[in-house]
Amino acid sequence: MGFVVTIFSIVCLVIAWLRSRDRAGGSRSWRCRVRAMGWGVLLLPIAWIALWLFGVNPATVGLLLLCSVALILFPGVAADLAAVLLILLGLYGLAAAFAVYKYARQGVAWAGADFIAKPAAAHAKQVAISWKTSIATAVPHPPKVVMPSPPPKVVNVQEFIVPFRPGPWYAALASTGPQGYVPVLLAAFLFLAFGLWLVPRTIGARGALASRVQRLSETRTDAVDTAAAELRRVERDLHDGAQARLVALGMSLRAAERLFAASPGAALALVGEAREMSSRALTELRDLVRGIHPPVLADRGLGDAVRALALDTPVATKLDIDLPGRLAEPVESAAYFAVAEVLANAAKHAQARMVEIHMRHTGDVLRIAVTDDGIGGADPAMGSGLRGVERRLGTFDGILAVSSPPGGPTIVVIEVPCALLSLKTSSS
Amino acid sequence: MRVVVAEDLFLLRDGLVRLLEAHGFEITEAVGTGPALLRALLTHQPDVAIVDVRLPPSFTDEGLQAALAARRQVPGLPVLVLSQYVEQLYARELLADQAGGVGYLLKDRVFNDDQFVEALRAVAGGGTVMDPDVVSKLLVRRGRDEPVTRLSPREREVLALMAEGRSNSAIAQRLFVTEKAVSKHSTSIFAKLDLAPSDDDNRRVLAVLAYLNT
Numbered sequence: 001m002g003f004v005v006t007i008f009s010i011v012c013l014v015i016a017w018l019r020s021r022d023r024a025g026g027s028r029s030w031r032c033r034v035r036a037m038g039w040g041v042l043l044l045p046i047a048w049i050a051l052w053l054f055g056v057n058p059a060t061v062g063l064l065l066l067c068s069v070a071l072i073l074f075p076g077v078a079a080d081l082a083a084v085l086l087i088l089l090g091l092y093g094l095a096a097a098f099a100v101y102k103y104a105r106q107g108v109a110w111a112g113a114d115f116i117a118k119p120a121a122a123h124a125k126q127v128a129i130s131w132k133t134s135i136a137t138a139v140p141h142p143p144k145v146v147m148p149s150p151p152p153k154v155v156n157v158q159e160f161i162v163p164f165r166p167g168p169w170y171a172a173l174a175s176t177g178p179q180g181y182v183p184v185l186l187a188a189f190l191f192l193a194f195g196l197w198l199v200p201r202t203i204g205a206r207g208a209l210a211s212r213v214q215r216l217s218e219t220r221t222d223a224v225d226t227a228a229a230e231l232r233r234v235e236r237d238l239h240d241g242a243q244a245r246l247v248a249l250g251m252s253l254r255a256a257e258r259l260f261a262a263s264p265g266a267a268l269a270l271v272g273e274a275r276e277m278s279s280r281a282l283t284e285l286r287d288l289v290r291g292i293h294p295p296v297l298a299d300r301g302l303g304d305a306v307r308a309l310a311l312d313t314p315v316a317t318k319l320d321i322d323l324p325g326r327l328a329e330p331v332e333s334a335a336y337f338a339v340a341e342v343l344a345n346a347a348k349h350a351q352a353r354m355v356e357i358h359m360r361h362t363g364d365v366l367r368i369a370v371t372d373d374g375i376g377g378a379d380p381a382m383g384s385g386l387r388g389v390e391r392r393l394g395t396f397d398g399i400l401a402v403s404s405p406p407g408g409p410t411i412v413v414i415e416v417p418c419a420l421l422s423l424k425t426s427s428s
Numbered sequence: 429m430r431v432v433v434a435e436d437l438f439l440l441r442d443g444l445v446r447l448l449e450a451h452g453f454e455i456t457e458a459v460g461t462g463p464a465l466l467r468a469l470l471t472h473q474p475d476v477a478i479v480d481v482r483l484p485p486s487f488t489d490e491g492l493q494a495a496l497a498a499r500r501q502v503p504g505l506p507v508l509v510l511s512q513y514v515e516q517l518y519a520r521e522l523l524a525d526q527a528g529g530v531g532y533l534l535k536d537r538v539f540n541d542d543q544f545v546e547a548l549r550a551v552a553g554g555g556t557v558m559d560p561d562v563v564s565k566l567l568v569r570r571g572r573d574e575p576v577t578r579l580s581p582r583e584r585e586v587l588a589l590m591a592e593g594r595s596n597s598a599i600a601q602r603l604f605v606t607e608k609a610v611s612k613h614s615t616s617i618f619a620k621l622d623l624a625p626s627d628d629d630n631r632r633v634l635a636v637l638a639y640l641n642t
Contacts, residue, residue, distance in 0.1 A: 282536045299489040308517040
């Protein structure tokens with residue numbers, strides 16, 4: 001029976017292996033395929049260990065069949081099952097070690113639960129003692145014990161009830177003595193440790209993955225909303241500003257064209273007006289561009305852009321910026337507007353006189369701390385500005401923390417995980 | 429007067445060249461990239477150069493970098509930087525060498541060609557010309573113990589116009605006072621900013637610098 005089930009499980013493993021090619025994206029490399037199967041590849045070997053430890057019985061056979069089927073039908077669950085099985089084996093091992101220790105001291109070898117004794121053929125008269133005490137062979141008559149060499153310290157013939165067989169059966173059990181628990185305990189710890197190590201990589205990863213997916217879909221919605229709102233703002237600004245001015249400009253020029261012959265003086269005045277209007281259109285476009293992507297940010301990166309920002313702030317600033325290279329453009333932009341918002345708050349609401357900005361990139365995290373000496377009491381939940389900054393940073397897994405007790409000081413810390421792209425080449 | 433023009437947009441470059449030629453300037457070379465600008469500046473050493481901040485190939489502040497590099501090799505090489513936007517950061521970098529002969533203006537100041545040409549001549553003459561936008565932004569900054577806060581409002585006005593590159597007579601005209609009053613104000617400004625008596629042009633540059641560095 002055990003043989004048949006083992007063969008069946010090997011066939012299942014082969015099928016799972018063949019199917020892993022689809023999951024590995026058609027790759028023939030065995031490394032890719034093992035990676036595609038994940039820890040599920042361990043499931044059947046663990047079930048085989050269980051079969052070997054507990055002997056062939058309905059429970060172990062059922063387990064092996066279940067695992068084989070699970071590996072093929074639910075390859076995603078197989079890794080979780082492997083972790084659970086390992087932990088169960090470890091726990092069983094702990095109990096077994098304890099039992100070996102306890103019963104060996106009482107002069108009784110321990111053989112696990114009764115059903116573990118394996119019924120031998122009904123005519124068997126003798127039992128060979130093996131060192132695997134937990135897999136005893138049971139015979140229907142009190143057996144003649146054949147001792148191995150060297151002989152075990154404790155030998156005991158035990159009566160068993162074998163399911164579905166009449167009368168008591170007997171098995172000879174041996175133990176190496178109380179210290180026999182040591183290898184069992186070591187094996188138990190090994191199983192348990194490996195199983196627990198697997199949990200965050202299988203079952204735990206599933207939970208983490210789910211919350212990650214939820215967070216990503218939230219921040220993605222935020223990012224899309226922000227981008228759409230931004231585009232609407234740009235469209236409105238262009239429509240009401242530069243576009244309208246260009247229309248007026250064209251009309252003024254057309255009027256001037258008509259007036260040229262009749263009254264050159266009036267035409268000249270109109271042309272002057274048109275020039276004025278083109279100037280204003282340019283100013284509006286410039287402000288708009290600054291709001292979309294500040295030119296210094298494009299030219300020089302985050303460090304100099306924040307320096308330029310500090311220069312334009314009505315509050316006195318103290319800067320401590322150490323960025324040895326450029327960051328990804330979207331991160332630079334989000335961090336820049338975050339600092340801009342915080343600075344604006346410090347000047348507008350906190351009545352600060354001095355703002356300190358620290359900016360560092362260490363261990364793939366950009367960390368910005370902005371401290372002001374204002375009146376404090378800022379709450380990101382109240383104002384939409386900081387909330388918007390938080391959402392924009394969230395797209396990059398960035399966070400914004402605000403500490404602002406009434407009376408100040410206000411400390412805003414921004415952290416964004418990101419890599420440095422390049423080292424600075426220009427010396428200035 | 430020999431001029432080098434660096435501007436990557438053909439229409440603007442062409443317009444600038446026409447405008448300058450109409451005012452009697454001689455265009456030594458008109459270039460469209462950062463490296464070409466640096467080469468032109470160093471080989472021709474023109475009386476003045478008009479430089480767009482953003483130039484190819486990188487389309488970042490390549491023009492500014494080329495101008496700064498050229499001025500490191502040829503101190504005081506007059507450069508008028510034009511840009512679609514003005515940044516105090518760039519203004520400071522241009523002024524940092526304290527050699528004078530620097531201008532930094534928005535591109536649309538070209539619309540008023542008389543003022544633009546006046547500014548260009550001022551830069552060529554070693555003066556400092558800052559865009560009113562740079563200057564006006566400084567007025568909104570407030571600070572406690574900066575030397576500029578010692579100035580009276582009138583003196584600030586005079587200093588702001590000085591930073592825009594105007595001569596004493598132009599400032600007098602603008603403020604509806606006599607030229608003598610302006611020179612009295614400027615002497616007082618130099619004293620309050622602790623600038624030792626020296627060549628007046630150099631002091632004007634230093635005063636503007638003190639102003640920008642607050």
